[in-house]
Amino acid sequence: MTPSPTAEIQQLIAAAGDTPRALRQAVDTVGPARAAELALAEIRTRLNTPSNPHPIRVGLRIEHDGYDTATDTTLTLTAGLPAEFAEGLHPECQVRVVYRLKDLVRELWGPDLARTAGTRRIELATAHDTEFPSRELQPSIAAATSTLIDALDPRSPDLGALALRHGSDKWGQTHWFTPHYERHFAPLRNAPVRILEIGVGGYADTDSGGGSLKMWRRYFHRGTVFGLDWFDKSALDGPRLQILRGDQNDPAQLDALAREHGPFDIIIDDGSHVNEHVRTSFTALFPHLRPGGFYVIEDLWTSYLPGYGGDDQDLNAPHTMIGLLKSLIDDLHHEERDRAEGSAPTQTEAFLTGMHVYHNIAFLEKGVNAEGGIPRWMPRAPHW
Incomplete structure (x- = not known):
């Protein structure tokens, strides 16, 4: 073969x-x-x-x-x-x-x-x-x-310059994300990472899009980049860049592609921005993220748009991306809560170790979330 x-x-x-x-x-x-x-x-x-x-x-x-x-x-x-x-x-x-x-x-x-x-x-x-x-x-x-x-030269320009060169909207168009990406991804820049980005861009035009994928390929000079899209974007395939076709709202498809091409060091959701789709993708793909890796969710603004399944009235609505992030804060602190005897931690309770939320973008870190919690002998109420 x-x-x-x-x-x-x-x-x-x-x-x-x-x-x-x-x-x-x-x-x-x-x-x-x-x-x-x-x-x-x-x-x-x-x-x-x-x-x-x-x-x-x-x-x-x-x-x-x-x-x-x-x-x-x-x-x-x-x-x-x-x-x-x-x-x-x-x-x-x-x-x-x-x-x-x-x-x-x-x-x-x-x-x-x-x-x-x-x-x-x-x-x-x-x-x-x-x-x-x-x-x-x-x-x-x-x-x-x-x-x-x-x-x-293995040392590439900074992400802002690369975004402008390749036509990515992660800097200087509608978003200003690259400084946040640089802050979190710099330690991985020299590693042979595997990156999955949901959303190639360009919609049905088979030759359009891929700007962010090309940016990642240059930034991570040892990395392999995968792009997932509903439309056929295979024309953009190239060295260290492979296009996958699929539905980000289909858990079985996501699990299958992750088993074939993962596990991943970085997963970025820049796909449909529909709240249901984002939550489905996160649930299906977070288990396929390596320890030490990042799951990134972009365009949090659609959490407030009913047209994307968001809610601009109930800020505590659980079905939105922001609702997901709020629930993940509780998962991050699961050891501080009483748990029913015999119940096991969920995937995010056990392996979410950090969250960094900026305007319209969130970085979720994976690791082992098992520090033991505050000891039981510590007072549960003030004694003054």
Whole structure:
């Protein structure tokens, strides 16, 4: 059975954070040519729009260390235009960037070591191989080279910049969520996380949406991102990004997809925003969240909209998202309440360890909620 691209990349990601021997074994298993192909596909997803006004050819050579072969690619970069990729090294490349395959795999998908120097070779054109670049071209050569180097760097821009780049509404449109996400997700940024986001965007247009998924893929350079939507969005499938089709209000479907693709480190509900759907998804998917992970619910404002199943009169209505969050505060403190003899804690009582609620967004942390509660010998009423 041929492994899927997702499985191949996950194998390289795991090895990139392991020993040199493990990395070599992973490259051997995937195959050096295939590993280089996957690396190039990853680079395509990370390239920013070029800023160099003059067209510049940048050669990228990936040397298959120990195999006596290499993968050569020429990128043509011009301000405002998508990068053009062509096989082979063009004879008039103004600059070449050379990587050993294992170094490139570790650079793309390994832990961020807070340094990139010493992992690549830069070869500027000289009078011996092509016309020496004029002073006018040199700033464009520097900018084009930087565009490629930035794509190779595991350290991505902050989430606000990534949201703007990929067209996600999590920053600067109708929401201002990215600082909250950055605060909670930063410790996971260097980990090979699995992320499920409900809601791809773009509605029935098969080619639209996916901005937030692409943002997460760049932010978590070792992560695998899954997007769930009612509509067919499979056209957005790509490296480390897989679209799943399903109904977020169907517990059986959610359980099945989570068993196949989970468990997840992060689950984000940015789907229909219908209160019933959000509650159904949370009940079905929270058990498939890993300890230490986050379940995020966006767009809490629909809790107050009757059209979404909300209630703008009864602020204690239990069927809304806000009602769910209020009940979860009690679950978080279940050890402080008397419990019927023999009754077991619920899923959220046993494993909800933290809640952080901001304007229109809530972060729920999973762990083991069993600190023991306040001892019974503590007074249950003041004695003054």
